[in-house]
Amino acid sequence: MSVISAMPTHVMSCFRLPKRVTNKLSSAVSNFWWSNNGQTRGMHWLAWKKLSRHKNDGGLGFRVIEDFNTALLAKQLWRLIDYLDSLFARVFKGRYDRNSMPLDPIRSYSASYGWQSIVSAQPLVQKGLIRRVGSGTSVLVWDDPWIPASRPRPANGSGINFYPHLRVSELINSSTATWNLPLLNQLFDSTDVTLIMGIPSSHAARPDSLGWFFTKSGRYTVKSGYTVA
Structure with a gap:
């Protein structure tokens, strides 16, 4: 349980974790699952790809760390779209996309890693974004x-x-x-x-308005975003 509870969800909500870090996290969870005592490496009887499938698809529902990271970042991007008058949106818009929208291609040559991380979730948000007529x-x-x-x-x-x-x-x-x-x-x-x-x-x-197609409320949720991812 210590491995799972140590998942850096707050950091993942703000920054894109490097691939080597997500691989290490996935490896740690997998080793913990197959180990007899939680300390030693055990025999991996099934591939991680199968374990991370949804339970309805024959898996065990373990999170794919990289996709979960994307779903969390997409929540921040959705806040920029859905709450245009919030301090969070006004600060980022004033700094990076004053004359554009958050879903437009990134234009700044000196963008912070936090901003690059948030806009990296654009492809996921685009999959469920719908224009409400x-x-x-x-x-x-x-x-x-x-x-x-x-x-x-x-x-x-x-x-x-x-x-x-x-x-x-x-x-x-x-x-x-x-x-x-x-x-x-x-x-x-x-x-x-x-x-x-x-x-x-x-x-x-x-x-006209923007909505998220995969929830009844039309608002993005991390759960629905992860499912789409």
Whole structure:
């Protein structure tokens, strides 16, 4: 239990651990598991890769340290996205991405290791990031992940795309606040038409927002991020 309880979760929430460190941590947990007395190295009857699988997949659910590190860092990145007015977000934005967003490519040539660690979780956050359609005025049909498929993605066209900068608001009938079905059938394949029709629309000019696809609340959690990773 001492090996497991010594997992540096606070450090992992702030910094990307080097590969050699994550390998040593995984080795220490594995040795502790197979050892007879917790002190000596025992026979490893199963590969670590199998032990770290989810229990539903035949494993024992041991954490993959590198993926858990990424999931923790993604929590910090999500805070920058979800709480734009927080002191944490304002400090980092003022220092590193004053004219961009946290999910944009890193631009600073003198970025701290902490900032580099946080933005290294961008690929994980991008996997579950979805644009929630309100008015649709800020959501690009062919570029933004707004289609609620098995993973969020842009829309798939049915043929030649004549509207490269089309926004979702242009797919909504402004007088009835309903989807323009004839236009949807013209632009998209049948699968996407069905998914789009399932997205609620309303007369209220709700702002578009960002959400995390893999939780009911739409907020990122370390548990859901680790599962995706």
